[in-house]
Amino acid sequence: MLGEFESQNEIAACTRTLDSLKVGDCAEIESIATDCDRANRMASLGFIPGRMVRVTRFAPLGDPISVQLEGQEISLRRAEARIIRVKGGA
Amino acid sequence: MNALAESPLKKTTARPLVALVGNPNTGKSTLFNRLTGLRQHIANYPGITVEKKTGLLRVGGSSIDLLDLPGCYSLTAVSNDERVVMDVLGGRRGFQKPDLLVFILDATNLKRNLLLVSQCSELGIPALIVLNQCDAAKRNGIRIDADLLSKRLGVPVVKTVATRGQGLSELKDAIVSALESPSVLSRIPWPECITEGCGLLRAGLQNSESSELSQAEALRVLFDSDSVFACGVSDKLCLKKLVDSAHRSIRDSGLNPGSAEAVIHYRHLDSLLEGVVEANGPIARSHDSIDALLLNRVWGTLIFLSVMYVVFQSLYSWSAPLMDLIDLGTSAAQDFISPFLSSSPALQSLVCDGIIAGVGGVLIFLPQILILFFFIALLEDTGYMARAAFLVDKLFSWCGLNGRSFVPLLSSYACAIPGVMATRTLSDPKARLTTILMAPFMSCSARLPVYILLIGTFIEPLYGPLVAGAVLFAMHFVGLALALPLAWLLNTFFLKIKTQPFILEMPDYRVPTLRNIFHRMWERGREFVLRAGTVILAFSILIWSLLYFPRDPSVEEQTTQSFLREAAANHSEVEIQDALKNPTSELNQVLTHRIDSAYIEQSYLGRFGKAVQPVFDPAGFDWKITVGVLSSFPAREVIIATMGIIYNLGADVDEGSDDLRSVLQNEKWTSGPRKGEPVFTLPVVLGIMVFFALCMQCGATVAIIARELNWRWAAFSFFGMTGLAWLGAVLIYQIGRLI
Ligand SMILES: Nc1nc2c(ncn2[C@@H]2O[C@H](COP(=O)(O)OP(=O)(O)OP(=O)(O)O)[C@@H](O)[C@H]2O)c(=O)[nH]1
Ligand SMILES: [Mg+2]
Numbered sequence: 001m002l003g004e005f006e007s008q009n010e011i012a013a014c015t016r017t018l019d020s021l022k023v024g025d026c027a028e029i030e031s032i033a034t035d036c037d038r039a040n041r042m043a044s045l046g047f048i049p050g051r052m053v054r055v056t057r058f059a060p061l062g063d064p065i066s067v068q069l070e071g072q073e074i075s076l077r078r079a080e081a082r083i084i085r086v087k088g089g090a
Numbered sequence: 091m092n093a094l095a096e097s098p099l100k101k102t103t104a105r106p107l108v109a110l111v112g113n114p115n116t117g118k119s120t121l122f123n124r125l126t127g128l129r130q131h132i133a134n135y136p137g138i139t140v141e142k143k144t145g146l147l148r149v150g151g152s153s154i155d156l157l158d159l160p161g162c163y164s165l166t167a168v169s170n171d172e173r174v175v176m177d178v179l180g181g182r183r184g185f186q187k188p189d190l191l192v193f194i195l196d197a198t199n200l201k202r203n204l205l206l207v208s209q210c211s212e213l214g215i216p217a218l219i220v221l222n223q224c225d226a227a228k229r230n231g232i233r234i235d236a237d238l239l240s241k242r243l244g245v246p247v248v249k250t251v252a253t254r255g256q257g258l259s260e261l262k263d264a265i266v267s268a269l270e271s272p273s274v275l276s277r278i279p280w281p282e283c284i285t286e287g288c289g290l291l292r293a294g295l296q297n298s299e300s301s302e303l304s305q306a307e308a309l310r311v312l313f314d315s316d317s318v319f320a321c322g323v324s325d326k327l328c329l330k331k332l333v334d335s336a337h338r339s340i341r342d343s344g345l346n347p348g349s350a351e352a353v354i355h356y357r358h359l360d361s362l363l364e365g366v367v368e369a370n371g372p373i374a375r376s377h378d379s380i381d382a383l384l385l386n387r388v389w390g391t392l393i394f395l396s397v398m399y400v401v402f403q404s405l406y407s408w409s410a411p412l413m414d415l416i417d418l419g420t421s422a423a424q425d426f427i428s429p430f431l432s433s434s435p436a437l438q439s440l441v442c443d444g445i446i447a448g449v450g451g452v453l454i455f456l457p458q459i460l461i462l463f464f465f466i467a468l469l470e471d472t473g474y475m476a477r478a479a480f481l482v483d484k485l486f487s488w489c490g491l492n493g494r495s496f497v498p499l500l501s502s503y504a505c506a507i508p509g510v511m512a513t514r515t516l517s518d519p520k521a522r523l524t525t526i527l528m529a530p531f532m533s534c535s536a537r538l539p540v541y542i543l544l545i546g547t548f549i550e551p552l553y554g555p556l557v558a559g560a561v562l563f564a565m566h567f568v569g570l571a572l573a574l575p576l577a578w579l580l581n582t583f584f585l586k587i588k589t590q591p592f593i594l595e596m597p598d599y600r601v602p603t604l605r606n607i608f609h610r611m612w613e614r615g616r617e618f619v620l621r622a623g624t625v626i627l628a629f630s631i632l633i634w635s636l637l638y639f640p641r642d643p644s645v646e647e648q649t650t651q652s653f654l655r656e657a658a659a660n661h662s663e664v665e666i667q668d669a670l671k672n673p674t675s676e677l678n679q680v681l682t683h684r685i686d687s688a689y690i691e692q693s694y695l696g697r698f699g700k701a702v703q704p705v706f707d708p709a710g711f712d713w714k715i716t717v718g719v720l721s722s723f724p725a726r727e728v729i730i731a732t733m734g735i736i737y738n739l740g741a742d743v744d745e746g747s748d749d750l751r752s753v754l755q756n757e758k759w760t761s762g763p764r765k766g767e768p769v770f771t772l773p774v775v776l777g778i779m780v781f782f783a784l785c786m787q788c789g790a791t792v793a794i795i796a797r798e799l800n801w802r803w804a805a806f807s808f809f810g811m812t813g814l815a816w817l818g819a820v821l822i823y824q825i826g827r828l829i
Contacts, residue, residue: 039348042591046202071198075594076591
């Protein structure tokens with residue numbers, strides 16, 4: 001049952017990272033880059049596999065980006081968004 | 091509910107300790123204030139309360155110690171706030187372990203809020219759950235079955251609306267009965283790989299008290315390499331080896347050790363909340379449409395700029411009359427006290443020029459601090475501040491600061507002291523350190539008089555008001571323009587601290603309450619007067635004594651004699667005698683000012699200034715400027731008064747004084763290779779201004795940096811800035827001379 005949480009082998013070609021989404025795009029979180037310092041932090045804020053995120057806007061200078069996750073609006077930098085792998089959506 | 095054998099309320103030794111725990115911005119401080127009657131920071135900006143605060147809660151006949159903790163999202167100790175929480179919950183570093191944890195949860199976002207609760211269940215401390223912001227939850231169509239939640243968690247659940255005081259008496263009763271018959275949170279079932287990992291760590295490691303790690307400690311060590319518990323383990327090599335092998339087995343069972351903890355907790359919470367929370371269709375978010383405007387590329391930026399313009403403008407125009415009033419009050423107090431002490435000139439000078447002037451020098455900052463914190467409180471309470479941080483983050487991120495640095499840096503434009511204090515809202519220690527070091531570079535209001543004096547005296551008459559205005563504007567950006575690249579250098583090459591992710595939760599927009607805002611102003615003002623004020627006072631008394639002593643009476647005699655000889659050339663004997671008897675006569679005043687000036691020249695600081703003048707010679711400073719600069723190290727605005735004395739005008743001059751301006755314009759070198767040339771040439775004037783822009787001439791800032799970081803950083807900041815200031819002044823003078 002735990003296997004479905006994250007699986008490194010399963011990273012398909014279609015996998016993108018959160019920072020590559022455009023404003024308005026919706027996607028499902030697939031995994032957080034393994035062994036990343038920030039993984040714990042991101043996960044406790046709710047970035048966990050299986051949940052949907054929607055990119056609501058970019059800051060005027062393009063970074064950070066603002067996403068909607070479980071009804072809350074969270075702003076994060078592209079560098080952090082890059083460690084979150086997403087699939088599907090648009 | 092599993093009752094515990096010992097009830098803390100029955101202990102006769104000490105009052106029971108109840109801690110308020112929860113995510114940032116859920117209403118802990120609001121509830122704390124409601125419960126204790128004590129007031130505290132309340133701000134609609136995550137992470138405002140950084141220090142723990144205690145208050146007394148009286149219910150019926152018993153009294154309970156209530157502890158307000160900073161908000162945190164999880165037990166992962168990334169920021170100082172979280173470390174404080176971990177220390178309290180673990181009963182470490184002299185903190186008493188709480189008898190009861192009251193979790194304050196934001197009912198609009200229950201699952202995320204419950205993560206912390208779920209983590210704390212391992213601690214085995216009796217708990218009580220408060221669902222706060224029930225009004226907002228209701229508005230968003232969220233319904234929560236408190237009884238079911240209570241049954242599943244194993245502890246009582248109370249609903250409140252902290253801002254309106256709803257549910258308070260129920261909460262008080264619940265606290266009392268939870269202390270009488272405590273119940274602990276039911277633990278979550280861990281997958282095998284985690285329990286195995288914990289067992290491995292517990293078997294192989296010892297904590298700081300050299301006993302075996304508890305299960306809770308082992309979990310923290312396993313999931314958080316920076317946890318306070320991991321820091322307590324002495325054998326770091328063994329720690330790393332064990333953690334690595336535990337992580338390997340977690341990875342083998344298909345989990346990411348980085349995010350496993352949160353993933354498992356959320357999985358557990360998903361099933362726990364089944365049937366507890368009921369959301370009415372898609373949540374109607376009131377702030378989406380406001381955000382669309384305020385965070386819009388064009389409009390959002392324009393609104394941001396206008397808001398900041400209003401803040402900046404009010405800071406400068408509103409504070410002026412109040413500052414004048416404080417100035418008036420200071421001199422009135424001096425005039426009032428002075429006659430009583432005329433029998434002892436040294437005491438008179440200590441009280442008037444040292445103490446009263448020092449107190450005035452502290453109070454003079456108050457208006458700007460109050461006005462600034464009015465705006466900061468307003469922006470934070472409405473929820474705009476987090477948006478502002480989002481809008482400007484990119485401006486700061488390249489150099490290691492972040493969007494939250496904006497507020498402290500903006501505050502520093504009024505005064506670096508509240509600015510440095512405001513950095514406590516930065517959860518990233520690296521960004522916080524850098525922001526603190528950069529704050530004194532921002533052009534604080536104490537630099538303004540120097541700019542106004544020099545620009546008004548030398549630049550406006552020559553180049554007109556337009557250029558003068560432009561120079562004044564530019565002076566405000568010299569420090570910033572230098573600080574940001576410096577921050578980048580520091581961050582890239584020198585600071586070996588882990589960078590934290592910059593993640594902001596956008597709070598809902600709220601209508602701010604005036605009471606809250608005024609409380610913030612009051613608290614900040616008081617903090618400034620008590621914390622910084624005493625240091626400023628001490629520094630100003632020290633400098634006063636360096637300027638006053640040794641006060642050899644022969645200085646007065648010699649000055650008088652040479653003055654009389656000079657006067658005899660133009661006046662008759664009788665005229666001079668008459669004039670000297672009349673204290674208000676012009677001759678007498680001139681004499682007094684000359685004596686004052688001679689005393690300063692002979693004072694310890696004057697001698698020192700003359701001795702170190704060669705150091706400032708490459709910047710074109712004569713000994714008078716040097717003494718002025720040295721005397722303004724405790725507080726830069728002092729330079730105007732010192733210059734007044736040095737230039738024989740008395741201390742009562744200000745930056746607008748025509749006398750001072752004309753004296754400066756006519757000042758010539760009296761010796762050396764430049765003899766006869768004017769002292770204040772354009773390069774010198776610009777050099778002085780740049781020196782003031784870059785130099786850490788503020789004892790209080792040094793002291794506050796030492797308090798927030800440590801004395802090493804304070805010394806680094808002081809010497810670094812002074813060196814830079816010298817370099818800047820020298821460069822400008824030398825280049826200016828060539829042109
Ligand atoms: N609508 C509503 N707002 C509330 C309620 N309780 C608190 N607030 C608001 O929530 C914001 C944050 O309150 P604080 O008491 O400062 O929150 P805190 O938990 O102490 O925050 P940190 O100290 O940053 O962790 C303030 O603007 C309060 O007015 C409530 O019951 N309902
Ligand atoms: Mg608080």
